[in-house]
Amino acid sequence: MTLEETKKATYTIPVGPIHPALKEPIRLALSVDGEEIVDVDIFAGQVHRGIEWLGMNRNNPIQSIYLAERICGICNICHPFSFVMAVEHATGITPPARAEYIRTIIAEMERIHSHLLWAGVAAHEIGFDTVFYLAWRVREEIMDLIEYVTGNRVTKAMFQIGGVRRDITEEQFPRIRQSLDYYKSLFGQLKRVFLDDRTIRMRTKNVGILKREDALKLLTVGPTARASGVPKDVRQDQPYGAYADLDIKAMTPDMVTGTIVGDVYDRIIVRLLEVKQAIEIIEQCLEKMPPGPILAQPKIALLLKTLTQAEGEGIGRAEAPRGEVIHYVRLEAGQSTLATWKVRAPTYVNLMAVPTILKGMQIADVPITFASIDPCMSCTNRTVVTDRATGRKSVVDCEELHRLSVEKTKELPR
Amino acid sequence: MERLTPQAIIDSFGKELGDGFVGGSVYECEVAVKKNKFRSLWVEVKKSAFRDAVEHICHLQEYPHLAIISSSDLGAEVELIYHFTIYYGRHLEELSLGLRVKLPKSDLKIPTITDFIPGALFTERETQEMMGVEVVGIPDKRRLFLPEDFPEGAYPWRKDEKGPPNDMLRVLPGREPK
Secondary structure (H helix, E strand, O other): OOOOOOOOOOEEEEEOOOOOOOOOOOEEEEEEEOOEEEEEEEEOOOOOOOHHHHHHHOOOHHHHHHHHHOOOOOOOOHHHHHHHHHHHHHHOOOOOHHHHHHHHHHHHHHHHHHHHHHHHHHHHHOOOHHHHHHHHHHHHHHHHHHHHHHOOOOOOOOEEOOEEOOOOOHHHHHHHHHHHHHHHHHHHHHHHHHHHOHHHHHHHOOOOOOOHHHHHHOOOOHHHHHHOOOOOOHHHHOOOHHHHHOOOOOOOOHHHHOOOOOOHHHHHHHHHHHHHHHHHHHHHHHHHOOOOOOEOOOOHHHHHHHHHHOOEEEEEEEEEOOEEEEEEEEEOOOOOOOOEEEEEOHHHHHHHHHHHHHOOOEHHHHHHHHHHOOOOOOOOOEEEEEOOOOOOEEEEEHHHHHHHHHHHHHHOOO | OOOOOHHHHHHHHHHHHHHHEEEEEEEEEEEOOOOEEEEEEEEEEOHHHHHHHHHHHHHHOOOOEEEEEEEEEOOOEEEEEEEEEEOOOOOOOOEEEEEEEEEEHHHOEEEOOOOOOHHHHHHHHHHHHHHOOEEEOOOOOOOOOOOOOOOOOOOOOOOOOOOOOHHHOOOOOOOOOO
């Protein structure tokens, strides 16, 4: 139904560019009829930093690894992972097998921390702050582990073209296993909290449904696609890293419930299952990790020379916590920068599905529904509500929209 | 649907498109300990055969996944690569397929594929604003990322005189302007 067809007065509610359900700025224009959303338009670009341009005009490829790492604060493994793979495919450099295993371990640690972070945010969006505190408390363990292994909590600087920069040694294994055991002991409790709690079920079941066909047509990736029953996972589908040696299976909600609805609840299930899967993958990697060097070319100056002389193109694809990340790289001989660099993050395609997901929903469901695709964009604090009939504008701030969502939880029949 | 080998896929493009098919290659490399192969396919077609090629991909895979369109300024022409993935959903069977089409700078136009793949809209809008390639028949002509006050006729990814104007570029301390 378009605006013109609506007989009743329709409001347009711009959500963002700054908003609590978004971790990065984006603007959604919601056309609402009463409480119901009839149309959604998306305006992106508020944080376009021209990173690809810098890689094509200013930085050499090795510098671009660290720039790729800073594309996103949460998934700062998958971007350098895809980037170095793309450069390796373009130049024919093969990383040693041990480096592939270390890359995979770090990538799975990132998945655990990202999914737990999301679980907390999602609980906060429906006003269930106890669970938010619980999830983020539990997340601290993996952050400590990441710091122990890489030396940093956020930007880990582990990646190098043709390998990794730091080894994971035998002495570190017991500490890693200790954290994994901690999560394994907690998993039952987390599952009970997120899947069996009445409030969470009522706020997430049959909310924000994305049908399988729409998920395919709109090219969604990651948990958003898998929750709709598309078993698409780069780790399963295409060999890269140590995943090529393991038997990975894409997680879909029917493994728990037996059916696929494609709602917010299903997206919670997929992410929970993936936390468990990530723990198993790390354990297998620790077991099977082959000995050997961690870099194909340890001398940076020589590596840089190879890269400057190289000619070719390649793509690198990695499964980020939010879905497939793809980097395309083209190198030209004699050029110190990349000739072409194209990055596609998972939210880029998942955003296409937002209008479909939000249509027919209520305003109070916007925070949890939008958060359910785990959009990698930033945090907000006000919304302008325009009354189309009178042209009157009023400002609904972050607290107001959040209050609406909390109230809806409170009003649920007990 | 029957799954073809990488080489058979490239041959099928030649058969399907005839003169419109320029060439194709398969890239393979071994990964980790078990040496499973990462495979990507590269197919180049003429602009006139472009939509037929996309239709052919839709026959190879129901709902092919279009990851992104990358574009390179090659001087006299602009190269677009449509990065598809097909045969997803099964263990290690997925193939990446780059569909390459070159456009002369005198005629920077490419037909839309949103009728085949509705989700292609964002990347077509981005290609249009960043590279200055007109996507003919695109359902939504607006910019995607660039702000409204960005000058008309300037395209950030171009490397010729239509690139971003010099006064928009900040030169870092200690560096020479390009």
